[in-house]
Amino acid sequence: MNGLVLVTGGAGFIGSHLSDLLLASGYRVRALDSLDPQVHGEGRKRPSYLDPRIELIVGDVRDPEAVSAALDGADFLIHFAAAVGVGQSMYEITRYTSINSMGAAVVLEEALKKRDSIRKMLVASSMSIYGEGAYSCGNCGPVNPGLRRPEQLARHDWEMHCPLCGGTCVPVPTPESKPLAPTSVYAVGKRDHEELFLSVGDAYGIPATAMRFFNVYGERQALSNPYTGVGAIFASRLLNGNSPVVFEDGGQSRDFIHVRDLVRGCLLALENSESDGRVINLGTGNQVSILQVGKAIARQLGRDDIPFTVRNQFRAGDIRHCFGDVSLAASLLGFKAEIPFSEGVRDLCSWVLGQTSVDMVDKATDELAKRGLAR
Numbered sequence: 001m002n003g004l005v006l007v008t009g010g011a012g013f014i015g016s017h018l019s020d021l022l023l024a025s026g027y028r029v030r031a032l033d034s035l036d037p038q039v040h041g042e043g044r045k046r047p048s049y050l051d052p053r054i055e056l057i058v059g060d061v062r063d064p065e066a067v068s069a070a071l072d073g074a075d076f077l078i079h080f081a082a083a084v085g086v087g088q089s090m091y092e093i094t095r096y097t098s099i100n101s102m103g104a105a106v107v108l109e110e111a112l113k114k115r116d117s118i119r120k121m122l123v124a125s126s127m128s129i130y131g132e133g134a135y136s137c138g139n140c141g142p143v144n145p146g147l148r149r150p151e152q153l154a155r156h157d158w159e160m161h162c163p164l165c166g167g168t169c170v171p172v173p174t175p176e177s178k179p180l181a182p183t184s185v186y187a188v189g190k191r192d193h194e195e196l197f198l199s200v201g202d203a204y205g206i207p208a209t210a211m212r213f214f215n216v217y218g219e220r221q222a223l224s225n226p227y228t229g230v231g232a233i234f235a236s237r238l239l240n241g242n243s244p245v246v247f248e249d250g251g252q253s254r255d256f257i258h259v260r261d262l263v264r265g266c267l268l269a270l271e272n273s274e275s276d277g278r279v280i281n282l283g284t285g286n287q288v289s290i291l292q293v294g295k296a297i298a299r300q301l302g303r304d305d306i307p308f309t310v311r312n313q314f315r316a317g318d319i320r321h322c323f324g325d326v327s328l329a330a331s332l333l334g335f336k337a338e339i340p341f342s343e344g345v346r347d348l349c350s351w352v353l354g355q356t357s358v359d360m361v362d363k364a365t366d367e368l369a370k371r372g373l374a375r
Helices: 013-024 064-071 093-112 150-154 185-204 230-239 259-271 290-301 327-333 341-352 361-370
Strands: 004-008 028-033 055-058 076-079 120-126 134-137 141-143 169-172 208-213 215-217 256-258 279-282
Touching (some): 004 013, 004 064, 028 064, 064 093, 120 259, 215 230, 215 341, 290 341
Parallel strands (some): 004 028, 215 256
Antiparallel strands (some): 134 169
16 A cells, blocks of 8 residues: 555654654655644744654644645545643643544544545544443452542542442453543543544545554653653653652553554554454553553663652542553454563663753642642
8 A cells, every 4th residue: 555644643742653654664644733832842843853754734633724735635544633631631621622522523524525535544542531441350250440439539549449349350451342431521532533533434435443542652752741641751750850740659550552563553554454444452451550660761761769759649530540452453453562661661761861851740730739630
C-alpha cells in the first residue's frame, strides 16, 4: 500500500512517530496540527524533530476550511488530534469537548465530502474509556467494579473490592469487550472519537478502525505540559530537582507501551483489512505501578537521591488498575510489543537529558485541589 496519509495531530508526540514510520514505509504524509502552546510552546513553530518531508498545515480540526485543505488528495485519514489531560478536562469542559468531540465531527463531515478517495480511517481511542480495568474476585469470579467511593478512599483503602461480596479483587487483563465506563471528560471525548468514526465509517462504507491506546511513553513527549504522560511528568520534576508527586500510595498500575511499538501497531491496523470496523487494544499486557515507573526514571536520570512525595491523596475519577488484554491485536494484526520497559525507560531518559523543561506540576495540582478534585 502507498499513497498520501493525513495525520491530524501529526506534529505531536505520537503523530510524529507514526509519520516517521509511514515515510519509512513508502507513504507520503501530511500533518494537520494546531501546534497548541501547552504542548509545543509559544510561537507555534514547526517542531525541530518533524521530518522535513512531512507537509505541515497549521490549523484547527474545528476549522472546516483547514480540514478540507488538509484532506485534499488524501488516501488515508488518521485522526490523532486531541486535547490531552484527564485532570484538566474536568475543569476545562467546554474546551475539551469542543476540540475532541466537535473536532472529530468536523473532520468526519469534511472527510465525507471526499469519501470516494479515502481508502481507510484510523482513530486514536484510549484505555481511559474503560474506567476501572477488569478484575477477578476469589469468591465471585470475574467482576467489573465501578469507581471506589470517596469514603473508602478517605480511609486510604486503595484497592478494589468485589461489588458482590466485598472481598478484595485482583486486576486481570482488560479485554475490548469490557463495558465502557469513562470517568473523565477526556475519556468521554475519546469514547466519542471511536464511536463517531466507526459508526460513520460503517454507514458510508469507509473502512475504519479504533485503536485503544494504553499508557504511551517515549521521546518527544511534552516535558513542560503537566497534563501529559506520567513518565514525562516525573522526568520534568526530577530534571528541575523537585520531588515527584505520587497520588494514593503509588501502587496503582497501568500498561506502559513505548511509542515506537505503538505506532507499529497502528501501521499494521492501517494496512490490514482484518481490523476494519474493530476496536483494538494496543498495549503490552503487562502492569507496572506508578511508583515503579518513577523510581526507574529517577535511576536512569541519576536523580535517585531525590525523594518521592507520596501524598496518600486521591483525585476524582482516578482508577486503581488497568492493563490490556492484547490477544486481539496479536490474532488480527500479528502485533506484539517488543520493547522491554527497562529499555524504553533508558531510551526515554537518554533523550530527556538533552531537553529543557519548565516544571508546571505544582500549578496543575493546585488547580485540581482548589476545585475539590484532589483531596
